[in-house]
Amino acid sequence: MNFSRGFNNMGSPHLPPENTVGKIMLQVLLALLPGIAAMTWFFGAGILIQIALSVLFAVSLEWAMLKLHGKPVRLFLSDYSAVITAILFALCIPPLAPWWISLIGMIAAIVVAKHLYGGLGQNVFNPAMVAYVVVLIAFPLELTRWLPPRGLAEAELLPGLLQSLQTIFSGHLPVNLSWDAITQATPLDLLKDGVEQNRMISEIRRAPVFGNYGGRGWEWIANFYALGGIWLIWRRVISWHIPVAIIASVIILTLPAWLYDPSSNPIPLEHIFSGALVLGAFFIATDPVTGCASRRGKLIFGLGVALLTLTIRLWGGYPDGVAFAVLLMNMFAPLIDRYTRPRAYGKPR
């Protein structure tokens, strides 16, 4: 009886792996759901429209790029990586941002950051963050139009689903509304301005957008992201190293200042629960492709993200620095990997 088939298949091991790329990405998508739900609850249906738009653009662009590159389309579309990129991007932009923001963002993400480097697994920079930084730098006005979270008086004015659709596609608010009336500075904006004007933290925090320990609404959204992230760690889709390194470093780095002078330095929790830090720690910085592979490398990567985020938040020109920090660390990841190789069995260090 003969068993000769493709020579390739003769090598061990003879058990195929059980895990697949698609399964991993699908679990990440599932883990994002609670956070998305919370965001929709606090900021309205605009979030869902942005997600739908971005996913649509991302998948069509991915399809086009795969065709151009001559790669198997069905296979690579079913790995869901483009969908994750699109959702992460959509969660970072204001809910009523015009439709072309996601188009431009997705071109930057899928075409430039991903497929110019050869597609899945070969990109150097996190595509979602490239997209966000591109639109943030190019369209600062549109990107600062954040809405008030549910629970504030202004939030009563928020447009419904149809009106949101209309706003996103026309770029104009319904006649009875104006941007000034409904847009609201994020807690991090206020904090930054306040500290620059030498106001007391307790004074700044009196603004209604602040919640119990972070921004109102934001803190709950962060909790739900963390929930999904912890599930991912439990499922071993991501390792604990990067999220723990980021959050622990933020606490350790901000604790001394707060202990020294609580009146002019915000409590460490404030840093964690406002802005995109939790989302970044669990879902963005943990992108395996653009991160580090070894355990020590991951810890260093996390520390770097935390350090750079705080640097930009405290002294830089932007209120939040997670996206920049992740991109900067992406840039250093190959170098970190190079110098944090684990010790091989029986070899000296």
Place this chain on the structure above:
Amino acid sequence: MSEYLLILVSTVLANNFVLVRFLGLCPFMGVSNKVEGAIGMAIATAFVLTLSSASSYLVYTWLLVPFDLTYLSTLSFILVIAVMVQLTEMIMHKTSPLLYRVLGIFLPLITTNCAVLGVALLNVQEHHNLLQSALYGFGAATGFGLVLVAFAAVREKVAMADVPVHFKGAAIGLVTAGLMSLAFMGFSGLANL
């Protein structure tokens, strides 16, 4: 003290000579194929930049200003830089012939690295003293070296990626440099001098 720290932070991050001011792009693209070469280039540039910015300061304040010859500053700075580069080249040829070989044409090209002349001229423009000038040069070189080495590591990775044919090599290198520059935009507003 904080002033010196600010000079460092500014030159390394916020006003990084390569990614924010777009100076010194020639060696940045040329000597970033291998991390080892990049490290060598970074060290050589640091050496040249620190020395040349200090010595061009000396030439400026002690020769050009007293004799009222400041209009010759560009010319004499180039002279100083050329000498420094020659010196570095000789020392490197002696101590590390292979690195000398790897850096190849780019070593003498430090002379024309616009970052080097840029630093010397900016020192004059910003009225730095000797220590500040040297620090400014050193900071610029550190920023240059930091991104050069990181860029080299990235390019080593990209070299093994399945990049579309038309973008292989320098093209994808420039795209990468652009994205790195984008990331460095995050430092804008940091340490405004």
Place this chain on the structure above:
Amino acid sequence: MAQRPTDNIGKYLHNFPGGLKLRHHKALSCCKPLPARYLPLSTEYCIPVSQHLGQPAEVVVSVGQQVKKGQALSTPGKTGNAPGAFVHAPTSGEITAIEKRPVPHPSGLNSLCIVLQPDGKDRWVELEPVDDYRKLDCDELIQRVQAAGIVGLGGAVFPTDIKLQGTSCLINTLILNGVECEPYISCDETLMKQAPGKIIEGALILCHVFKIEKVIIAIEDPMDVCNLELEQSISEFNAGDCVEVIRVPMLYPEGGERQLIQVLSGHEVPAGQLPISLGILVQNVATVAAIRDAVIDGIPLIERLVTVTGAGIREPQNVHARIGTPIADLVDFCGGYTAGIARLVMGGPLMGLGLRNDQLPIIKASNCVLALTHADITSTQPEMPCINCGNCVSVCPAGLLPQTLQTVIRAENFEALESLNLDACIECGCCDYVCPSHIPLVDYFRYGKGEQRAQAKEKQESDIARLRFERREQRLEKQQAERLARHQRRKRALAGSSSKKDSVAAAIARAKARKQVLAANQPDTNSETGKGENS
């Protein structure tokens, strides 16, 4: 006294990095008839000459010769630093051919085999039993082990006599490896259940000869019956003070020699060295049982326990098979194939060798014949690009970066492999099994290792070539110099005879003279140069 690495061995168990928990599938084969049955005689045995690490053995029989069971067919080569091992006749009969035939080898290439047609009488050659092994000394034992053709039966097939030769008095601990960590395989477990006495006695022989203080029999946690049988046997031999059974947790690839040492002692065997450097000798339990048979009964290694298993076999079980038996005969004995059979493997599913057909012979390394079905081997996803997830890094027992190695090998950047420690890879297949992108990582590593070896060989050859070239250049230069010197001596002799004034006339005369001389000596000179070149 300084602490030895073996002092606390076995007291606490340690961890090795990485590893996999796998479904072990052992119940398929190892609960079947015990003691394991013997295979009936086959119609033909094909015994490869090279079944071990090292040089192929030298054939000492000829076609048409009648041989008896246990008679040596080939002996280890005398040359080189890697002598091989004896190979013996599995039964009595006639040698019908000595030719190149397919053997179980990944290349699928043919190798020299001795073909034996049994006469059905199964007559033994005269054996030389030993009454009391305590009278043996070190050299006699090694000589008996060598004559029996014993090699490591765990799969590495390193000649045991050579392993023992290097041992001398440096070791104080013997680890018997009964950790059959690969799924499906259960031949060692069967042996431990069926003949624990042989293992203990073999261990005692090694203990006696090499003055070993402590023997550890390492078995896997779920092997309850083995534990019982071994303990009972230990008390029968009154060996309780030096032999100890230790159960280690089930984790693949714990049965690897170096991983087992790490688990038991907490120490790593330094790269490029052998376990002896820690004072440890590791032997597979089956090897030790074979040593016992060889020393006490004088029986050479002509058969072994083979697990025939997998969903592709009707009646999976362990059988005693003679070396050289065609695998098809084993399969027939076990009820034949089931309908879904898709792949035949020699060895376990993670490190075994895919076979091209079932006519290949059982060799000393064959611990298992595994028949896998479509359901076992069909992948759910084609190969995708690496997403750098790091799963392979976390399961690698050798502490490597499989994903980096893979990209480097794919880019054919073989010079970088040394700094990435590819040589530490044990090809256990853990990385391959957890890869979500289904990249055949181990295939890449084998390719990389092969290229690395080929390049090292090329380098060695080019160094030799350079040396020879330089020597030749020097020799030619010397000859040239000598010729020049001779020439000038002659010139000076001529110049000395004439005065300076008529030097011009003399020169003309000399030239004429030389022309004549040259014309006269033409054939002579030629042959002279020829000789010079040849020397």
Place this chain on the structure above:
Amino acid sequence: MTAAVIILTLLALIFGLALGYAAIRFRIEGNPVADEIEAILPQTQCAQCGYPGCRPYAEAIAAEEAEINRCPPGGEAGIKQLAELLGKDIIPLDADVGIEKALPEVAIIHEDVCIGCTKCIQACPVDAILGAAKQMHTVIATECTGCELCIPPCPVDCIDMIPTKIDITNWHWGKPIPITTISEIADTRGEEVA
């Protein structure tokens, strides 16, 4: 104006002196790069590159007189290594100097034809041919570099190049061919037991 000229001249003079001193102080002898290059070259001494041996070619590369693509026995892999060492771009093998062989070859002398002229012995750069005048010659296969230099001098054309055989001792695993589509999995599956 005069001051400017004087000052710049002075400056140039001082710097020139400093450089002159440095040139003496940091003088180097030998060519360490040539050694590194030679270590990469395959040492066939075949002279296909146009230089009389591997060392001269290495020196020529070190002095930037020769390109790195003139060594057919080293082939693509050799060019890649050289390019890496010297920080140059990888270029294809120069077609003028020859082509890379798929398998290494060794020379074999047909001993029944050989007349024992010793011409091949004189041509062999590594002394891998054994024999004496008027006697049969033979090639020491393990020492032969496959340079083919012995072929043209042979008056009776009795030397052939044969590729080295692949057997179990020198075989090694080839590069895996990736399975990239779902249908390919189905193909290998469909290839039923014969």
